[in-house]
Amino acid sequence: MTQDSRFAALDRADVRLRHDEGIAGMVRGFIDRIRSGDLGMLPVVVGLILIATVFTSLNPVFVVPNNLVNLLFDAAAVGCISLGVVCVLLLGEIDLSIGSMSGLASAMVGVLWVNMGIPLPLAVMAALATGAFVGFVYGMFLNRFGMPSFVSTLSGLLALLGLQLYILGPTGSINLPYSSPLVRFGQIMVMPDWLSYVLAVVPGVVFVVLGMRTIRTRAAANLSSHGLGVLLFKAGALTAALLIAVAYLNQGRGIPYMFGVFVALVVVMNYALTRTKWGRSMFAVGGNAEAARRAGINVNRIRLSAFMLCSTLAALGGVFSAARLASSSQQAGTGDVNLNAIAAAVIGGTSLFGGRGSAWSALLGILVIQSISNGLTLLNLSSSLRYMITGAVLAIAVIVDSLARRSRASHGRA
Amino acid sequence: MSALSSGNAVKGEPILRLRGISKQFGAVSALADIDLDVHAGEVVALVGDNGAGKSTLIKILAGVHQPSSGTIEFMGREVTLDTPAKALQLGIATVFQDLALCENLDVVANLFLGHELSPWRLDEVAMEVRAWTLLNELSARIPSVRQPIASLSGGQRQTVAIARSLLLDPKIVMLDEPTAALGVAQTAEVLNLIERLRDRGHGVILISHNMEDVRAVADRIVVLRLGRNNGEFTPENSNEEIIAAITGASENSVSRRQSRKSEQTGLQP
Numbered sequence: 026m027t028q029d030s031r032f033a034a035l036d037r038a039d040v041r042l043r044h045d046e047g048i049a050g051m052v053r054g055f056i057d058r059i060r061s062g063d064l065g066m067l068p069v070v071v072g073l074i075l076i077a078t079v080f081t082s083l084n085p086v087f088v089v090p091n092n093l094v095n096l097l098f099d100a101a102a103v104g105c106i107s108l109g110v111v112c113v114l115l116l117g118e119i120d121l122s123i124g125s126m127s128g129l130a131s132a133m134v135g136v137l138w139v140n141m142g143i144p145l146p147l148a149v150m151a152a153l154a155t156g157a158f159v160g161f162v163y164g165m166f167l168n169r170f171g172m173p174s175f176v177s178t179l180s181g182l183l184a185l186l187g188l189q190l191y192i193l194g195p196t197g198s199i200n201l202p203y204s205s206p207l208v209r210f211g212q213i214m215v216m217p218d219w220l221s222y223v224l225a226v227v228p229g230v231v232f233v234v235l236g237m238r239t240i241r242t243r244a245a246a247n248l249s250s251h252g253l254g255v256l257l258f259k260a261g262a263l264t265a266a267l268l269i270a271v272a273y274l275n276q277g278r279g280i281p282y283m284f285g286v287f288v289a290l291v292v293v294m295n296y297a298l299t300r301t302k303w304g305r306s307m308f309a310v311g312g313n314a315e316a317a318r319r320a321g322i323n324v325n326r327i328r329l330s331a332f333m334l335c336s337t338l339a340a341l342g343g344v345f346s347a348a349r350l351a352s353s354s355q356q357a358g359t360g361d362v363n364l365n366a367i368a369a370a371v372i373g374g375t376s377l378f379g380g381r382g383s384a385w386s387a388l389l390g391i392l393v394i395q396s397i398s399n400g401l402t403l404l405n406l407s408s409s410l411r412y413m414i415t416g417a418v419l420a421i422a423v424i425v426d427s428l429a430r431r432s433r434a435s436h437g438r439a
Numbered sequence: 440m441s442a443l444s445s446g447n448a449v450k451g452e453p454i455l456r457l458r459g460i461s462k463q464f465g466a467v468s469a470l471a472d473i474d475l476d477v478h479a480g481e482v483v484a485l486v487g488d489n490g491a492g493k494s495t496l497i498k499i500l501a502g503v504h505q506p507s508s509g510t511i512e513f514m515g516r517e518v519t520l521d522t523p524a525k526a527l528q529l530g531i532a533t534v535f536q537d538l539a540l541c542e543n544l545d546v547v548a549n550l551f552l553g554h555e556l557s558p559w560r561l562d563e564v565a566m567e568v569r570a571w572t573l574l575n576e577l578s579a580r581i582p583s584v585r586q587p588i589a590s591l592s593g594g595q596r597q598t599v600a601i602a603r604s605l606l607l608d609p610k611i612v613m614l615d616e617p618t619a620a621l622g623v624a625q626t627a628e629v630l631n632l633i634e635r636l637r638d639r640g641h642g643v644i645l646i647s648h649n650m651e652d653v654r655a656v657a658d659r660i661v662v663l664r665l666g667r668n669n670g671e672f673t674p675e676n677s678n679e680e681i682i683a684a685i686t687g688a689s690e691n692s693v694s695r696r697q698s699r700k701s702e703q704t705g706l707q708p
Contacts, residue, residue, distance in 0.1 A: 036583060036584065036585075041582050042582040042583050248568065301558060301560070302558035302561065305544075305548060305561065308544055309553075312543035312544060313540070313541045315539065316552075319523045320523070322552070380541070380543035
């Protein structure tokens with residue numbers, strides 16, 4: 026009976042189409058995708074296993090729960106910046122000023138809140154608004170003057186850095202009070218165990234509930250779906266992985282709230298990119314801007330929204346890093362922040378060439394980047410070596426992206 | 440749900456009226472003083488040599504380019520088509536020669552691009568069902584609507600582009616070389632489709648270099664030459680007359696080639 030209904034399905038009428046069903050079909054589809062260059066999460070998983078093995082063998086402290094908790098604290102700030110980078114990369118654009126923007130935001134919080142006594146929420150709002158404005162300017166430069174984002178954000182990198190130094194003044198560094206909620210949020214506050222376990226189970230449950238609803242509506246519309254088995258298998262694997270991770274981290278201090286906020290932002294961004302008209306337009310503009318324009322999409326507005334989101338999230342990342350370090354300094358946002366954020370997005374699977382990627386790549390990529398950075402710190406390597414190694418990792422990530430892109434082209438995938 | 444649901448204009452009523460349309464690209468005058476009328480339930484073929492300005496005219500009507508001068512009347516009202524969105528909204532749908540599809544998106548996403556159902560919570564199931572309905576009406580040979588466009592052949596892409604133009608139930612459909620990449624069966628399907636559109640009261644503008652296709656479906660044949668109107672014909676006119684108008688002279692490379700061929704065959708015993 027299932028056989029009959031399957032072949033009657035609207036989307037299964039063509040005899041040339043192979044029907045991947047059940048768990049075996051899922052595995053076969055997965056192998057096919059990898060072969061054709063659609064790597065998905067694979068580089069991240071391989072990378073994380075490799076990194077964990079190497080660093081643990083060099084220094085066993087790496088896998089101690091509390092070190093991983095620290096790693097998550099650190100990951101949240103640059104992760105936010107990386108989430109913004111995903112937006113501009115999806116359009117095939119770039120923002121090189123994210124580091125400076127985060128530095129400026131952190132300086133603004135220090136100056137407005139500590140030096141001038143403006144309430145903290147207002148200071149943070151001002152920093153975020155500045156981020157939105159800077160993104161607006163980049164978007165207008167691109168839309169009005171056709172100024173490549175590479176150039177406009179490169180000049181922004183210098184200008185924002187200058188502004189950061191200017192408002193910090195000659196002292197150059199402002200300490201944020203340790204007892205303040207901001208610093209506690211960035212350094213101490215972790216979820217209670219029960220909350221972290223609940224949050225670990227929620228994704229699996231939501232996955233199953235939404236998945237079953239999709240199966241039902243698709244069946245009602247005479248369309249095929251992957252089947253309940255695959256759904257339960259995926260949800261089970263996801264829940265198990267999350268529970269193990271949470272249980273392990275709870276042996277240390279627990280899951281930082283700051284990391285939780287970052288993950289929540291990723292989830293919201295993922296919904297916006299995959300399930301809304303705005304997200305669809307983002308992918309369309311990244312894939313073929315002229316086609317998007319002719320389909321009636323307001324390309325200029327989409328570009329503006331991407332640059333504004335990117336700079337705003339960079340500003341938020343700056344606030345997070347100020348909270349993490351309990352200071353606003355001239356060093357904030359300089360050094361490797363820029364490249365780490367971009368590298369994280371690319372390693373996570375967002376293409377530099379536009380039109381491909383996902384919000385998850387910010388989360389997955391930042392875990393890889395932060396693990397490397399954390400491991401190298403544990404080895405007491407100087408920053409000279411750390412820069413060189415991080416640079417090499419970025420180069421490898423881009424090479425993998427380019428090769429995968431070529432392979433996708435020859436296998437007829439976008 | 441039919442792709443060709445409503446014929447909304449009364450047959451014979453003018454839908455589109457162009458007067459004195461000109462377009463300059465710098466020093467080049469791509470179009471000069473073009474007049475064109477399209478009525479409901481009518482197929483107008485636009486023919487001309489390469490560089491005659493056919494595609495430029497289509498792009499002006501699609502809102503991609505703006506005319507340097509001249510007026511466009513749509514359903515009796517003078518309109519300005521300053522964006523593609525405006526043209527689509529009025530009911531002018533276009534199948535571009537370069538198709539204008541996003542290769543990284545799947546067939547469903549391309550069909551509904553810019554007109555997704557429920558913008559804040561995309562209704563993928565409804566869109567997929569509608570996509571299959573549209574494609575089946577065009578007898579499209581597309582195995583899966585969840586494939587990215589990059590994996591489709593030229594003819595399949597063409598069908599997707601045509602299907603997309605019908606999505607919003609337009610008043611006028613413009614097809615720029617719709618059969619150039621198609622096989623025999625698909626070409627026949629597209630010609631059938633054009634006739635179906637006409638019978639439903641849509642206006643159709645067809646650009647084609649294939650005189651056989653043009654004569655098969657067109658009610659009027661408008662010839663452009665070097666950016667100007669160069670005569671209007673019906674399928675009753677002979678091929679020679681039309682080709683003379685396209686090339687600008689009765690003595691042209693096509694006629695020379697024909698006479699040479701006929702001399703050669705005439706010489707043979």
